[in-house]
Amino acid sequence: MxxxxxxxxxxxxxxxxxxxxxxxxxxxxxxxxxxxxxxxxxxxxxxxxxxxxxxxxxxxxxxxxxxxxxxxxxxxxxxxxxxxxxxxxxxxxxxxxxxxxxxxxxxxxxxxxxxxxxxxxxxxxxxxxxxxxxxxxxxxxxxxxxxxxxxxxxxxxxxxxxxxxxxxxxxxxxxxxxxxxxxxxxxxxxxxxxxxxxxxxxxxxxxxxxxxxxxxxxxxxxxxxxxxxxxxxxxxxxxxxxxxxxxxxxxGERPPAPSFDEKMSVAAEHFRRAIKRYGERRGLLEMRKHLAFYFKGFRGASRLRELVNREDSPERVLEILEKGWRDAL
Ligand SMILES: Cc1cc2nc3c(=O)[nH]c(=O)nc-3n(C[C@H](O)[C@H](O)[C@H](O)COP(=O)(O)O)c2cc1C
Incomplete structure (x- = not known):
């Protein structure tokens, strides 16, 4: 190859x-x-x-x-x-x-x-x-x-x-x-x-x-x-x-698609860095766009998107990305 x-x-x-x-x-x-x-x-x-x-x-x-x-x-x-x-x-x-x-x-x-x-x-x-x-x-x-x-x-x-x-x-x-x-x-x-x-x-x-x-x-x-x-x-x-x-x-082999677990762990890390870089308010807004893409293709994606878009607290969003997503699916 x-x-x-x-x-x-x-x-x-x-x-x-x-x-x-x-x-x-x-x-x-x-x-x-x-x-x-x-x-x-x-x-x-x-x-x-x-x-x-x-x-x-x-x-x-x-x-x-x-x-x-x-x-x-x-x-x-x-x-x-x-x-x-x-x-x-x-x-x-x-x-x-x-x-x-x-x-x-x-x-x-x-x-x-x-x-x-x-x-x-x-x-x-x-x-x-x-x-x-x-x-x-x-x-x-x-x-x-x-x-x-x-x-x-x-x-x-x-x-x-x-x-x-x-x-x-x-x-x-x-x-x-x-x-x-x-x-x-x-x-x-x-x-x-x-x-x-x-x-x-x-x-x-x-x-x-x-x-x-x-x-x-x-x-x-x-x-x-x-x-x-x-x-x-x-x-x-x-x-x-x-x-x-x-x-x-x-x-020449295609690795398996990442699991939702893996995706959420990278999304959470992305989120933490965005908050550090831009502060809470702006970091949250910037990340809503990205999170919609991280969720894409998984059952329950639209429910998760709604959930994080409703949250004004970065801690709460992070909690959802780290473990709360399991309840939402
Ligand atoms: C949201 C978004 C923002 C973009 N911003 C730029 C940009 O700043 N400069 C640029 O040259 N192209 C920009 N593009 C075009 C992309 O670089 C790329 O040429 C286009 O998306 C086609 O590639 P793709 O089919 O792999 O997405 C943008 C595309 C998207 C979807």
Whole structure:
């Protein structure tokens, strides 16, 4: 099994196994990333950060950038539409006490508040601007520069041309989510086009979209010609994904799905760390989203979700996660 996958090489980084966590705003904060690392995730990316917001000193952006020293290698993801502002932000980020390994630009976000500024997925409509951003970043960055794209705004027909244009501008790594911006999350990720991009580009390409199991991750790696695979929603409530992958790579065997007991024990640890990081009130709110995913797929999940959403006391929620869930099932 091992021989079908090779480490993903990027500058001085060697990422093994070549399966990485997707950035997901509101979910892949430092707390969740640390848990993913403990299960074997070799590479992560921060939630997206506004380049302008960071330069203006927004507290929220600084909070997104904070991470523990063990949370490496780590990409920082910036969004913006102005090449000079993005480059200034990248230069300043490299002076922070928190160290990063890759500078990534978001060129795929479909949220209207981002695209209406000409940022995120809107860059797919403007090749010269997207290239100017990559060039500006290469001018200030001692780190590899990556971009995370979708296949186009509403037509995947120019995806290869866009990818090649970024490569010409000096890009070091490309991540491709196989949907157009106008598709949102509907339909299926188009792995044929992802594969066409991977086979045309001389730099590493990471494919992304709808990978929900270790078997699928390995199948996509083998069949697409990508250097790596990125997993997003499949990790929510499921950091076990990486143990499954490692085991599958080493022995070809799929380990049994985690028991509810195991899931609740990881959820409780996630919860404790979130409360420590954000305080009681905010930690509780942040964790409600995650807990819904940890409960998913088990009999009694909706009852448990209701129970924890009604609780205002972190101690009570922790009690439910540690043992009270048994009575709720
Ligand atoms: C809740 C949520 C937040 C996301 N936030 C970001 C983000 O900040 N930056 C980004 O590039 N992509 C973001 N994405 C897109 C994911 O990184 C990924 O491309 C997408 O979910 C498809 O992969 P999947 O099918 O494995 O989930 C987000 C997706 C979700 C579901």
């Amino acid at each position: 091992k021989d079908i996958a090779r480490p993903l090489l990027l500058g001085h980084l060697s990422i093994w196994p070549p399966f990485v966590s997707a950035p997901m705003a509101g979910y892949t904060d430092g707390v969740f990333r640390e848990i993913l690392r403990e299960f074997g995730c070799p590479y992560c990316c921060t939630e997206m950060v506004s380049a302008k917001g960071f330069l203006l000193g927004g507290d929220n952006t600084l909070e997104i950038l904070e991470h523990s020293p063990s949370d490496r290698p780590l990409a920082v993801q910036l969004f913006g539409e102005d090449p000079e502002i993005i480059a200034r932000a990248a230069a300043k980020i490299q002076e922070l006490e928190y160290k990063f390994d890759v500078i990534d630009v978001n060129m795929g976000c479909p949220a209207r508040k981002i695209t209406s500024q000409g940022a995120g997925g809107a860059l797919l409509k403007d090749i010269p601007r997207a290239q100017a951003i990559v060039r500006a970043l290469k001018g200030v960055s001692a780190l590899p520069v990556s971009a995370k794209i979708r296949l186009g705004w509403d037509d995947p027909g120019r995806a290869v041309e866009f990818a090649e244009a970024l490569y010409d501008a000096g890009l070091d790594l490309l991540v491709v989510h196989g949907r157009t911006v106008s598709q949102g999350y509907s339909g299926r990720s188009d792995w044929d086009t992802i594969s066409e991009i991977a086979r045309n580009l001389p730099i590493p390409v990471i494919g992304n979209g709808d990978v929900l199991s270790p078997e699928e991750a390995l199948f996509r790696l083998k069949s697409s010609g990508c250097s790596g695979i990125m997993i997003g929603r499949g990790l929510l409530g499921n950091p076990f994904f990486f143990t499954g992958l490692t085991r599958f790579l080493e022995s």
